[in-house]
Amino acid sequence: MTDFSHSPSPQIIAIANQKGGVGKTTTSINLAAALAEMALRVLVVDLDPQGNASTGLGIEAEEREMTTYELLVGDVPLGEVIQPTALDGLSIIPATVDLSSADIDLISNDRRSFLLHDSLRQSAMGEFGFDYILIDCPPSLNLLTVNAMVAAHSVLVPLQSEFFALEGLSQLMLSVREVRQSANPGLRIEGIVLTMYDKRNNLSRQVEQDARENLGDLVFETLIPRNVRVSEAPSYAMPVLSYDSNSQGAVAYRALAQEIMNKHRLMAA
Numbered sequence: 001m002t003d004f005s006h007s008p009s010p011q012i013i014a015i016a017n018q019k020g021g022v023g024k025t026t027t028s029i030n031l032a033a034a035l036a037e038m039a040l041r042v043l044v045v046d047l048d049p050q051g052n053a054s055t056g057l058g059i060e061a062e063e064r065e066m067t068t069y070e071l072l073v074g075d076v077p078l079g080e081v082i083q084p085t086a087l088d089g090l091s092i093i094p095a096t097v098d099l100s101s102a103d104i105d106l107i108s109n110d111r112r113s114f115l116l117h118d119s120l121r122q123s124a125m126g127e128f129g130f131d132y133i134l135i136d137c138p139p140s141l142n143l144l145t146v147n148a149m150v151a152a153h154s155v156l157v158p159l160q161s162e163f164f165a166l167e168g169l170s171q172l173m174l175s176v177r178e179v180r181q182s183a184n185p186g187l188r189i190e191g192i193v194l195t196m197y198d199k200r201n202n203l204s205r206q207v208e209q210d211a212r213e214n215l216g217d218l219v220f221e222t223l224i225p226r227n228v229r230v231s232e233a234p235s236y237a238m239p240v241l242s243y244d245s246n247s248q249g250a251v252a253y254r255a256l257a258q259e260i261m262n263k264h265r266l267m268a269a
């Protein structure tokens, strides 16, 4: 029987910031888990050669024969690279270090910026039944991140609540503008989420104030607190929502998922 209860084409969100260590992977894993908890069907695309999202979702090295590298460079069909995770409703396309040579391997490919777009925006996408696709980007504005931005409906930017947090943002916004002009005019900013927030720390509060003054509504209400349970969860190959369901980190990622859902409902209305 055909299940019509899910949207025919998924919302695709690229989680990007060219700085490393700001919470991209943590946000990809835990936002995905929070959406899946809401009975939505979610696909995480690991687009970072470091493969941290794959590890964090329990996909071991020997389970990574079919990866984003095979999808992009090997032209392997989408259905052959998606695999389930231990969590209901949550699937992944894993990554390995192979992906680090993608920009060289694709140099003579005219559609090299559109490869992920061509896979994820194909007309048959609805048959996979996903509601959301989250793309975990590498810490760079390279060809992989461009592929993510060309494929996505929106970009979600994790911003670490520390000094210089806002500095790299103009460069990121410039990339978004370039992708809009060249390939993906509909690309939105989903929002900017402050991560590793410490409300007792003046600097965190200052970064929040600066971000809200300069970026207004683009900044999510939800703040992701610095929470040791969040940083422990990946070594147990679980999202924090499974590892410690009542932790501050888990609660915050559920709130972020809800905030995004509300926004999308308003947009659809």
Ligand code: ADP
Pocket: 019, 020, 021, 022, 023, 024, 025, 026, 027, 052, 139, 195, 196, 197, 224, 225, 226, 227, 228, 230, 231, 232, 234, 249
């Ligand atoms: P990125 O993908 O942007 O490089 P990560 O998501 O890997 O960043 O996060 C960098 C480090 O910070 C990781 O060790 C992660 O466990 C830790 N971390 C991320 N978010 C939090 C948080 N809210 N509280 C505590 N540690 C966090």
Ligand code: MG
Pocket: 024, 025, 026, 048, 052, 137
């Ligand atoms: Mg990462």
